[in-house]
Amino acid sequence: MSSVLPFVAEQLLKDIEKSYKEASQLPDDLLIALQCIFGSCALQALDLLDHRSVTCVSSPSGRRVFRVLGGSGQLYTCFTSCHYCPCPAFSMAVLKRNSGLLCKHILAAYLCQAMGQSQQEQVSDQDMSRILAGQAASDS
Structure with missing residues (x-):
């Protein structure tokens, strides 16, 4: 994480x-700091946590990704190792406009x-290879 997020965000x-x-809970000062650093996506990200919308998918080889079920029902495969989410908000705010650090999914x-x-x-x-390639994992 250290190479992809600003020091303040990483420390938070x-x-x-x-x-x-x-x-087993977050004090108010950390919640306020979260809001100050990440803006409106902080509340949205916490809402995703409350709805248990995040799954850590791992394979025997040690590869790991996070799959996040967005509010629209779309499933996003997020890569924390390289700080990437394929959602439109990440593409617009982070990659194109450079107006945010990340999206609610990441x-x-x-x-x-x-x-x-x-x-x-x-x-x-x-199955992990299929996930990484953007294909659905098999049911077997």
């Missing part, structure tokens, strides 16, 4: 992780990592 996620491990994935709150799913290496 570390503080959230520490605080959540100690108290922030939700980062928060799930920090708080240990994502659902877990194990898939085969073959």
